[in-house]
Amino acid sequence: xxxQALILIPMAACMALTGCGQKNIKxxxxxxxxxxxxxxxxxxxxxxxxxxxxxxxxxxxDIDVKISYGDWNGYETKTQVYMESGNEADVMxxxxxxxxxxxxxxxxxxxxxxxxxxxxxxxxxxxxxQYGIVNGKLNALPTAMNTVIMCFxxxxxxxxxxxxxxxxxxxxxxxxxxxxxxxxxxxxxxKHAVIMLYSYYEQLSGKQAFNSDGQxxxxxxxxxxxLDFYKSLxxxxxxIPLGDYDRNxxxxxQAAGTAIWVSDAGNYCNALENNGGSPVIVDYPMLENAKSxxxxxxxxxxYAISKNTENPVAAAKxxxxxxxxxxxxxxxxxxxGVPISSSALSALSENDKLGSYEYEAYEKMxxxxxxxxxxxxxMENDSALNAFKNGADEYLYDKMTIEEAAxxxxxxxxxxxxx
Amino acid sequence: MVSQNEKAVARFRSSQVRTLTISIILLVAAASILxxxxxxxxxxxxxxxxxxxxxxxxxxxxxxxxxxxERIEDAAMxxxxxxxxxxxxxxxxxxxxxxxxxxxxxxFARIVDIGIMQSFSDFMVLYSDGTSVGWxxxxxxxxxxxxxxLYEYFAGCITDTRRNDGWEFDVNDIYTRFYYAKRLxxxxxxxxxxxxxxxxxxxxxxxxxxxxxxxxxDENEKIVYSTDTDEIGESxxxxxxxxxxxxxxxxxxxxxxxxxxxxxxxGWNVICSFGSDDLLREYNILKNIAIxxxxxxxxxxxxxxxxxxxxxxxxxxxxxxxxxxxxxxDQLSGAINRxxxxxxxxxxxxxxxxxEKYIFFAMTDIDNFKKVNDNLGHAYxxxxxxxxxxxxxxxxxxxxxxxxxxxxEFAMFCLYENVSREDADAIIQxxxxxxxxxxxxxxxxxxxxxxxxxxxxxxxxxxxGSDTFDELYRKADIALYVSKENGKDRATIYDESMxxxxxxEA
Numbered sequence: 001x002x003x004q005a006l007i008l009i010p011m012a013a014c015m016a017l018t019g020c021g022q023k024n025i026k027x028x029x030x031x032x033x034x035x036x037x038x039x040x041x042x043x044x045x046x047x048x049x050x051x052x053x054x055x056x057x058x059x060x061x062d063i064d065v066k067i068s069y070g071d072w073n074g075y076e077t078k079t080q081v082y083m084e085s086g087n088e089a090d091v092m093x094x095x096x097x098x099x100x101x102x103x104x105x106x107x108x109x110x111x112x113x114x115x116x117x118x119x120x121x122x123x124x125x126x127x128x129x130q131y132g133i134v135n136g137k138l139n140a141l142p143t144a145m146n147t148v149i150m151c152f153x154x155x156x157x158x159x160x161x162x163x164x165x166x167x168x169x170x171x172x173x174x175x176x177x178x179x180x181x182x183x184x185x186x187x188x189x190x191k192h193a194v195i196m197l198y199s200y201y202e203q204l205s206g207k208q209a210f211n212s213d214g215q216x217x218x219x220x221x222x223x224x225x226x227l228d229f230y231k232s233l234x235x236x237x238x239x240i241p242l243g244d245y246d247r248n249x250x251x252x253x254q255a256a257g258t259a260i261w262v263s264d265a266g267n268y269c270n271a272l273e274n275n276g277g278s279p280v281i282v283d284y285p286m287l288e289n290a291k292s293x294x295x296x297x298x299x300x301x302x303y304a305i306s307k308n309t310e311n312p313v314a315a316a317k318x319x320x321x322x323x324x325x326x327x328x329x330x331x332x333x334x335x336x337g338v339p340i341s342s343s344a345l346s347a348l349s350e351n352d353k354l355g356s357y358e359y360e361a362y363e364k365m366x367x368x369x370x371x372x373x374x375x376x377x378x379m380e381n382d383s384a385l386n387a388f389k390n391g392a393d394e395y396l397y398d399k400m401t402i403e404e405a406a407x408x409x410x411x412x413x414x415x416x417x418x419x
Numbered sequence: 420m421v422s423q424n425e426k427a428v429a430r431f432r433s434s435q436v437r438t439l440t441i442s443i444i445l446l447v448a449a450a451s452i453l454x455x456x457x458x459x460x461x462x463x464x465x466x467x468x469x470x471x472x473x474x475x476x477x478x479x480x481x482x483x484x485x486x487x488x489e490r491i492e493d494a495a496m497x498x499x500x501x502x503x504x505x506x507x508x509x510x511x512x513x514x515x516x517x518x519x520x521x522x523x524x525x526x527f528a529r530i531v532d533i534g535i536m537q538s539f540s541d542f543m544v545l546y547s548d549g550t551s552v553g554w555x556x557x558x559x560x561x562x563x564x565x566x567x568x569l570y571e572y573f574a575g576c577i578t579d580t581r582r583n584d585g586w587e588f589d590v591n592d593i594y595t596r597f598y599y600a601k602r603l604x605x606x607x608x609x610x611x612x613x614x615x616x617x618x619x620x621x622x623x624x625x626x627x628x629x630x631x632x633x634x635x636x637d638e639n640e641k642i643v644y645s646t647d648t649d650e651i652g653e654s655x656x657x658x659x660x661x662x663x664x665x666x667x668x669x670x671x672x673x674x675x676x677x678x679x680x681x682x683x684x685x686g687w688n689v690i691c692s693f694g695s696d697d698l699l700r701e702y703n704i705l706k707n708i709a710i711x712x713x714x715x716x717x718x719x720x721x722x723x724x725x726x727x728x729x730x731x732x733x734x735x736x737x738x739x740x741x742x743x744x745x746x747x748x749d750q751l752s753g754a755i756n757r758x759x760x761x762x763x764x765x766x767x768x769x770x771x772x773x774x775e776k777y778i779f780f781a782m783t784d785i786d787n788f789k790k791v792n793d794n795l796g797h798a799y800x801x802x803x804x805x806x807x808x809x810x811x812x813x814x815x816x817x818x819x820x821x822x823x824x825x826x827x828e829f830a831m832f833c834l835y836e837n838v839s840r841e842d843a844d845a846i847i848q849x850x851x852x853x854x855x856x857x858x859x860x861x862x863x864x865x866x867x868x869x870x871x872x873x874x875x876x877x878x879x880x881x882x883x884g885s886d887t888f889d890e891l892y893r894k895a896d897i898a899l900y901v902s903k904e905n906g907k908d909r910a911t912i913y914d915e916s917m918x919x920x921x922x923x924e925a
Contacts, residue, residue: 043540043558047595050616066620069538071554074531081535243520248560271557397517 031062033314036089038068038082040075042267048331055328056321063314076382083108088306090315091322096142096298097377099134100214106135110305110312113138118316120324123341131299141323142299144337146261147365147372148192150285151268154278156183156256165257168200168285171238178256179237186233187240187255189247191380194388196259197226198379199284199294206291214378216413223406227395234396241396242389251275259284262361263300263337269357281361283368295368296375300337334358378417387412428743432736439728443721450720454713458706465702469693470677473631474670476624477679477691480633483621485684488599490537492584495601495609497533498544504529505603509546523552530554540596541612544603545570559612562591573600573610579685586685588615588637594652597643615651618644630697634690635683643687659692749823751801752808760822764832764888767820776882777835777843779819781851782895783811785827785862786872786907794869803827803865810861815850830895834882847879851910872908874899879912 039049046069053065068089070078076095082088083102094109102108112119112132121129124141132140152164160177163170165185174185188196198209201222209218218226233239240249250258251271260268269279284295303322305315321328329344334356339345348354365372378384391409394400400408498504507522514522526544530553534542543553549566563569576587577600584601588594599611622633622644634645640655654660662671663680667688671678677693749756755763768778785791785807792800804827811821811829820832835843858873865871876899878891898913905911 043556046540046614050614067538070535071539071542071556073527073554074535077531078535241516243516243523247555252564267557271561274561393517393520397515397520399517 032064033062033311034064034066035091035309035311035314035318036066036068037091037318038089039093040070040072040078041093042071044267045069045335048333048335052322052328052331055331056318056325059321060314060317063311063317065318086308088308090306090309090311091318092304092306093143094140094302094304095377095380096131096302096375097380099132099139099302100377101381103134103139106133106137106139108134108307109137109139110307110309110315111137111139112141112305112316112319115305115312115316115319118313119320120343123324123343125340125342128299128340132302132304140302140304141319142302142340143323144263144300144334144339144362145297145365145369146263146300146337147295147297147369147375148195148259148284149262149265149361149364150257150259150282151250151265151272152257152280152282153250153253153272154280156253156277164280164282165285166283167288171233171285172236174256175236175238183253184240184249184255185238186257186259187245187249188242188259189245190242190389191382191385192259192261193230193239193242193245194385195296195375195379196284197230197388199296200229200287201226202292202294203287203290208292208373210376210378212374212376214376214417216378216384216410216417218410220403220406220410223391223409224402227392227402227405227409230392231396243393251277253277261300261337262365263335263358265357265361266333266335279357281357281364283364293371293373295372296379297365297369297372298375298377298380299340334362338362381416383416383419384413387416428739431739435728435732435736439725442724442728446720446724447717450713450717454709458709462699462702462706465699466672466677469628470670470672472625472628473677473691473693474679476628476631477633477681477689480622480624480691481681481683481689484618484635484687484689487618487621488586488684491599491611491613492582492601494533494537494542495584495599495611498529498601498603498609501529504544505607507544508604508606509544509550509552510548510606526552537611538613538617539611540614541598541610543610545573545608545610547574547606556612558593558596559610562593570608573598574602574608576600577602577608586637586687588643588687589639589641589652592652597637615644616648622646628693631691631693634692635687636690637687655690659690663690749808752804752823752829754808754812754821754823754829757822757824760820760824760830760832761888763820763822764891767832767834768882768886768888768891775837777838777840778878778880778882778886778891779831779833779835779843779847779850780879780891780895781831781875781877781910782824782892782899783807783829783831783854783873783875784899784903786874786903787870788827790869791865791871800827803862803871806861807858810857811854814853814857819850830892832891840881844879847877851875851877855910874902874907875910876900876902877910877912 037049037053039045041049049069050067053067057063057065079088079092079094079098099109112121119141121138128142128145129138131142132138154164156178157164157174160174162174162177165171165174171185178185201218202208204225205222207217207222209216211217234241240255249255250268252275258268265281269281272279303319305312305319309315323339323341324343326343326347329339329341329347330351330353332339332344333348333353335358338354338359339348388409391405391412394408395402395405503522503525507526509519509523530542530544534554539554540556541554541559543551543555545551545566547567547570549570551566559569563572572590573587576585576598577583578585582601584599586597586599588597590598594615596612596614601609603609618635624631624633632646634650634655635643636655637643640660642650642653642655645651659676659678662673662676662678663669667680667682669680671680673695675695677695679691681689683689747755747759764780785803788800788803791803804823807827807829808821808823811819811831815821815831818833822830822832824830835846838846854875855873859866862871876895876897878894878898894913897917898911901917902909902911
């Protein structure tokens with residue numbers, strides 16, 4: 001009996017310790033709210049956005065953020081594909097023009113007023129909220145304000161003994177000397193080039209190309225003047241033809257200037273500076289006796305929440321983080337422009353992060369903003385811009401007469417906008 | 420005074436202690452061996468399970484990465500849907516500017532159509548003259564000052580001769596992205612790039628294996644992505660690299676690591692490693708708990724077994740003690756028996772080294788004892804013997820060894836040390852007188868009716884080396900014989916002259 005007891009005791013002990021007996025193991029899985037976030041941009045934006053998402057996820061372990069991003073070129077198509085197919089991200093970086101396109105009645109995006117428990121709207125001035133309101137519904141919140149500014153490489157002008165251009169004639173004069181060395185005065189992307197042509201024509205005629213309802217107001221005769229001016233810009237080597245544009249032409253010295261968004265000032269100026277150039281931010285060229293200032297302002301980008309989101313609260317938390325969180329503001333800096341959110345702005349100012357080119361551009365915009373008119377979304381509608389560019393190419397490369405090309409542009413822009 | 424029987428009892432007791440000690444040792448040994456067998460088996464099982472878990476995860480992560488790469492390869496493949504996309508050669512100077520714009524616009528539209536489903540950083544067609552169509556990131560633009568160098572570099576990365584493609588990481592120390600290049604025509608390649616951190620989803624694995632480090636390394640063992648994002652772009656840690664030593668699709672287990680290597684479709688490797696310490700940390704905690712618990716349980720078991728043994732052996736011990744007593748003492752009289760008496764005397768006279776010792780050896784015999792048995796019965800006779808024994812033991816048991824030699828015969832023995840012969844004789848005389856007086860008192864009734872008296876034979880003398888029990892006994896017995904011969908009821912001291920007489924009788 002004793003021996004049996006002696007053997008049984010440690011056996012029982014070992015069985016107890018090794019769990020030979022049955023035991024229920026309960027594993028609790030944390031429920032994760034999965035939301036999607038999409039944006040466009042370049043490397044620096046992709047990097048800080050991904051860092052921001054990591055930070056947000058660490059602060060909100062119950063939310064899993066899936067990301068989708070891409071280059072601006074083609075992003076409108078991507079947006080169309082996702083919006084129209086009902087696959088859009090829960091939180092989206094959107095362009096001002098998309099409000100009119102996808103939410104003409106204010107029903108196209110989630111009404112952020114309904115999520116104001118999770119989004120701090122007090123950091124946005126009422127005048128800025130207006131940009132995101134459609135039909136009384138807050139469809140989006142602007143990150144920053146934007147306008148087109150000119151950026152020149154001071155070194156090239158110094159080399160030819162030229163002053164920085166302030167009017168259109170200065171541009172042609174500069175081209176006269178620069179073209180000897182194959183240098184263009186300006187390399188401008190499609191959107192800025194077309195907006196610049198609208199601006200030129202508005203200065204000249206006082207006629208706006210679009211109204212607030214998105215209607216195209218120009219006649220073929222107006223377009224002909226713009227086309228003629230564009231051809232002279234190309235022929236006189238003032239501007240690189242749109243078809244040959246490359247974003248590096250300004251930063252690598254093939255062109256002495258460019259037109260860019262205020263929010264892009266850092267990207268271009270820093271790149272030029274890194275290549276040994278001297279960037280200078282200046283005003284848009286202006287006609288003497290211009291009939292209009294013809295400068296346009298808009299929110300640089302906005303954040304919206306999908307009307308179809310299954311996780312409005314998680315999406316609202318992410319949106320609030322992107323716009324108001326001070327750590328996120330420090331990651332973002334002024335890459336999207338100087339932020340509108342007072343919380344983000346104070347984070348930047350307290351941390352001495354406002355000395356950049358974007359801030360310089362922002363100051364210039366801010367001082368001039370009273371003279372600016374709203375950049376109507378139709379003006380930067382990608383299809384409308386393509387319609388203009390394609391027609392211009394037909395004329396530029398002698399495939400059509402100026403009348404035919406102007407008619408083509410007129411028809412196509414109307415077709416696009418009526419769509 | 421120690422008898423052989425008491426020694427036997429002592430031996431019994433020490434064997435009891437020995438048994439207990441051995442039992443405890445066996446218990447502890449058995450518990451230790453059993454515990455260690457179970458723990459080792461458990462360790463092996465846990466190790467095996469985790470190893471297969473790591474293996475399964477490693478394989479899953481490799482499949483995820485393959486799928487991710489396949490998606491990029493598939494996207495690139497879609498450029499072959501129309502000759503206008505893949506055969507166009509931007510370096511052909513005979514193409515007119517207008518046609519060039521039409522062609523590149525078409526290609527760009529295709530890039531957008533394909534690329535919008537992906538999160539690419541770069542997605543473009545690169546031509547040998549350095550021009551490009553598509554999405555070209557700032558980082559990639561700044562890799563080389565000349566577009567032609569960019570083309571040359573990535574043309575050199577196309578290593579798969581069948582599919583005409585290749586993967587590249589660590590271009591000019593840029594660790595944040597990796598590239599995929601595929602040749603479209605002799606003067607054009609398609610170049611796509613993705614951020615390495617895009618792989619983080621492919622790397623997701625069970626929370627249970629949170630200590631596992633997962634790395635994707637290129638063919639030079641540079642870390643393309645790791646769950647420890649700080650080490651992206653670094654080389655694979657040397658010790659792990661040495662354990663793997665270029666092998667792939669293997670599983671390595673050693674004292675430091677569990678390592679699982681799986682090869683991806685492009686020849687890069689997914690390496691999952693798990694420090695053995697991390698892996699077994701919880702197991703070791705459990706092991707320590709198990710060992711401690713076993714030790715405590717052993718301790719309790721030992722205490723319980725001691726108590727049980729005590730309880731179990733108490734009656735046995737009593738029986739043994741009783742048996743020992745029975746073996747030593749005469750049951751009827753309570754005096755020690757003949758054998759024990761002989762033993763005690765032999766032991767006492769064996770050693771005569773320490774000074775002079777004076778022997779007292781006496782024999783008593785109850786005169787006419789037969790009459791008691793005959794007239795009053797054996798029971799009464801037994802009672803008489805018992806009373807006789809009690810009388811002597813009660814009177815002198817403190818200093819004398821008293822033994823019943825058989826029948827009504829008792830023997831007494833004592834060794835006087837450091838006492839003069841005169842003093843000793845006086846003491847002895849006194850003792851004899853006291854016995855005789857007490858006897859007369861005790862048995863006065865029997866003396867009257869049956870003439871019961873006491874005869875004694877006494878031997879005294881210095882102990883010599885040649886003294887034996889038999890000799891002492893013989894001498895005392897002769898003296899007793901002389902007492903009987905001389906009319907009983909007396910004590911006779913032996914002297915050598917009695918030898919002839921008694922010797923004949925004895």
